[in-house]
Amino acid sequence: MSADTDTASAPSGFDNDNRQAATIGDSARDYLNRLRGGDMGSLPAILGLIFLFAVFSSLNDRFLTTYNMANLVIQAGSIIVLAMGIVFVLLLGEIDLSAGVAGGASATIIALMLIDYDWTWWMATLAGVAVGAVIGLAIGSLVSMLGIPSFVVTLAFFLALQAVPLRLIGSGGSLRFNDEVLRGLSIKNVPVTAGWIAAILIVVGFAALSLWRYRSLSAKGLVHEPLGLVVVKIVVLAAVVLGLTALLSANRAPNPNFNISGIPWVAPVVIALLLFWTFVLTKTRFGRHLYAVGGNAEAARRAGINVLRVKIMAFVICSSMAAISGLLAASYTGKVSPGSGGGNELLYAVGAAVIGGTSLFGGRGRAMDAVIGGLVIATIPNGLGLLDQASYINFLVTGGVLLLAASVDAISRRRRSSAGV
Amino acid sequence: MAEPLLELRGVNKSFGVVHVLHDVDFAVYPGQVTALVGDNGAGKSTLVKIIAGIYGRDSGDYLFEGKKVEVHGPRDVAALGVEVVYQDLALCDNLDIVQNMFLGREETKGLGLDEVTMESRARETLASLSVRTVKSVRQSVASLSGGQRQTVAIAKAVLWNSKIVLLDEPTAALGVAQTRQVLDLVRRLADRGLGVVLISHNMGDVFEVADRITALYLGRVAADVPAKDVTHSQVVELITAGRSGDLGIAENPATATV
Numbered sequence: 169m170s171a172d173t174d175t176a177s178a179p180s181g182f183d184n185d186n187r188q189a190a191t192i193g194d195s196a197r198d199y200l201n202r203l204r205g206g207d208m209g210s211l212p213a214i215l216g217l218i219f220l221f222a223v224f225s226s227l228n229d230r231f232l233t234t235y236n237m238a239n240l241v242i243q244a245g246s247i248i249v250l251a252m253g254i255v256f257v258l259l260l261g262e263i264d265l266s267a268g269v270a271g272g273a274s275a276t277i278i279a280l281m282l283i284d285y286d287w288t289w290w291m292a293t294l295a296g297v298a299v300g301a302v303i304g305l306a307i308g309s310l311v312s313m314l315g316i317p318s319f320v321v322t323l324a325f326f327l328a329l330q331a332v333p334l335r336l337i338g339s340g341g342s343l344r345f346n347d348e349v350l351r352g353l354s355i356k357n358v359p360v361t362a363g364w365i366a367a368i369l370i371v372v373g374f375a376a377l378s379l380w381r382y383r384s385l386s387a388k389g390l391v392h393e394p395l396g397l398v399v400v401k402i403v404v405l406a407a408v409v410l411g412l413t414a415l416l417s418a419n420r421a422p423n424p425n426f427n428i429s430g431i432p433w434v435a436p437v438v439i440a441l442l443l444f445w446t447f448v449l450t451k452t453r454f455g456r457h458l459y460a461v462g463g464n465a466e467a468a469r470r471a472g473i474n475v476l477r478v479k480i481m482a483f484v485i486c487s488s489m490a491a492i493s494g495l496l497a498a499s500y501t502g503k504v505s506p507g508s509g510g511g512n513e514l515l516y517a518v519g520a521a522v523i524g525g526t527s528l529f530g531g532r533g534r535a536m537d538a539v540i541g542g543l544v545i546a547t548i549p550n551g552l553g554l555l556d557q558a559s560y561i562n563f564l565v566t567g568g569v570l571l572l573a574a575s576v577d578a579i580s581r582r583r584r585s586s587a588g589v
Numbered sequence: 590m591a592e593p594l595l596e597l598r599g600v601n602k603s604f605g606v607v608h609v610l611h612d613v614d615f616a617v618y619p620g621q622v623t624a625l626v627g628d629n630g631a632g633k634s635t636l637v638k639i640i641a642g643i644y645g646r647d648s649g650d651y652l653f654e655g656k657k658v659e660v661h662g663p664r665d666v667a668a669l670g671v672e673v674v675y676q677d678l679a680l681c682d683n684l685d686i687v688q689n690m691f692l693g694r695e696e697t698k699g700l701g702l703d704e705v706t707m708e709s710r711a712r713e714t715l716a717s718l719s720v721r722t723v724k725s726v727r728q729s730v731a732s733l734s735g736g737q738r739q740t741v742a743i744a745k746a747v748l749w750n751s752k753i754v755l756l757d758e759p760t761a762a763l764g765v766a767q768t769r770q771v772l773d774l775v776r777r778l779a780d781r782g783l784g785v786v787l788i789s790h791n792m793g794d795v796f797e798v799a800d801r802i803t804a805l806y807l808g809r810v811a812a813d814v815p816a817k818d819v820t821h822s823q824v825v826e827l828i829t830a831g832r833s834g835d836l837g838i839a840e841n842p843a844t845a846t847v
């Protein structure tokens with residue numbers, strides 16, 4: 169238990185409680201205190217990203233080219249989406265080891281629907297997501313109703329689900345994935361003008377929303393950030409969004425006779441999912457209940473929350489997101505094979521979520537963590553690939569990074585419980 | 590005396606072969622603090638959890654405002670206006686004070702949560718309880734001291750215009766100053782007209798705030814008396830031996846009547 173220093177202080181009535189950190193300096197100090205207390209958020213991921221960029225760009229000229237940066241965005245897409253799904257089960261302190269192969273199985277179904285049944289891309293996609301949802305429902309029910317540890321249930325599903333593509337495709341075979349729209353997610357780009365309009369809309373929308381929120385909270389006397397911090401956040405977001413848009417809008421074709429420019433279609437898909445799940449996690453009752461169950465399941469139960477339902481939903485969301493991730497992976501490679509999703513995908517995604525700041529112990533995590541962590545994880549094989557290193561290096565480095573992230577998580581958790589942040 | 594707000598009649602409860610509560614009668618009156626005392630293992634927490642709807646009962650009646658009611662879970666009990674502050678506090682460390690106070694009963698507006706209403710009401714409630722020690726309602730609960738957590742748990746219980754608040758050993762883990770705050774808070778709740786049940790091992794605390802004392806001995810009610818009619822040492826005897834003078838249960842608990 170933390171020391172009770174506050175008992176004697178604060179002679180005023182409760183109405184005089186802190187409603188805002190007075191200045192940006194105070195906010196910065198608050199932030200440093202939180203860091204010291206072990207609440208690292210995405211900081212390790214951002215530092216890691218800067219480190220990797222510095223190393224790879226100094227070792228290889230091609231790493232920082234716009235062509236490679238666009239590639240990185242496309243490669244990161246499926247990892248980020250899978251990680252975003254994993255965040256939901258990690259929030260409960262559970263794990264889903266089968267998410268990668270659930271994505272492979274769903275992608276197989278999508279490919280079969282496209283090829284054998286001539287379904288349109290969106291019908292096939294819905295079918296794939298439905299397959300994911302059913303898998304999640306089964307896992308969630310086994311975990312929450314029978315009380316089997318999620319580690320064991322999903323390990324079983326990890327093995328069993330690999331049978332689906334193997335049975336449907338046959339070993340050694342593969343299904344082509346060349347639907348114009350779905351394949352286009354990875355190989356086509358948003359028209360440059362449309363990309364700029366969308367980017368500007370996002371920046372303006374974010375700025376308007378933040379300022380409106382600031383005004384209404386301060387007018388009603390509720391806890392809010394100082395205006396300076398709101399402005400800094402808007403500026404940072406604008407710099408990142410507009411900077412990336414500029415980068416991706418330039419012609420990046422290695423051969424000057426061609427023109428490749430515009431934001432890859434994967435990016436708006438990821439952004440839409442990010443916005444949607446961020447809303448669900450932070451602004452809805454379901455989101456609140458997820459955090460509550462992850463923080464203290466017994467307290468949640470006593471508060472009348474249906475813990476069973478929350479758990480099942482988390483697994484359903486995770487496997488459904490895995491289906492979308494499997495689709496993006498198939499879109500990138502242009503095919504689905506029996507091994508799809510059975511490789512590094514899952515560990516990449518768990519690593520991405522954890523590096524991004526989601527705790528393995530439950531109760532802490534954001535959809536945004538998956539994006540930041542996913543970029544870190546995707547940078548490793550991308551950069552190593554350019555260095556023509558033997559692929560065993562890739563395994564070693566990725567394993568090391570995952571272990572590092574888990575250590576940071578465990579250590580910050582220890583510091584949190586001793587600092588009581 | 591006024592009609593009891595809540596009454597249990599002849600409640601029995603077993604866990605497997607362990608018979609924990611025997612024909613327990615228990616009543617809570619409006620505007621009064623009822624102290625529930627008894628040795629470790631006497632069945633106090635079990636009784637509270639039955640009232641809270643966390644455990645079912647094997648037999649006996651549950652009456653609210655004089656009428657028999659069926660309760661099937663924490664939600665039913667909360668709907669009656671009964672709130673419990675558990676011995677193991679049941680707060681989520683990863684959520685802030687407002688989020689904890691509204692847990693499971695979040696206010697919504699349109700598609701999303703209504704943070705404005707929730708934060709304002711949480712602040713009002715804390716202010717009305719004259720809580721002075723919390724820096725910000727958006728502090729995470731993990732950063733609070735033991736007394737502050739207890740305060741949040743109590744504030745959570747009164748937020749809902751509840752009629753009855755049960756507190757299971759609220760001062761057990763607290764220092765002197767914090768115990769003082771919590772006891773003041775308990776008294777203020779009763780003065781507002783709520784029925785308050787206080788479980789405590791500390792006779793000083795009990796005699797300071799309680800109007801009635803119900804003593805449990807090995808799962809039986811040994812006595813249910815006004816606090817002013819008994820002495821400190823009588824209550825200690827009731828707790829440790831089940832009887833004191835003409836109060837309490839007969840020598841052989843198996844055949845005893847109250």
Ligand SMILES: Nc1ncnc2c1ncn2[C@@H]1O[C@H](COP(=O)(O)OP(=O)(O)O)[C@@H](O)[C@H]1O
Pocket residue numbers: 604607609627628629630631632633634635636
């Ligand atoms: N969930 C349970 N399962 C089995 N036995 C229990 C359970 N809860 C309490 N008991 C037993 O019931 C008795 C009363 O416990 P409890 O109500 O916690 O006592 P108190 O709160 O008065 O110390 C004890 O003997 C305890 O071991």
Ligand SMILES: [Mg+2]
Pocket residue numbers: 633634635676
């Ligand atoms: Mg107890």
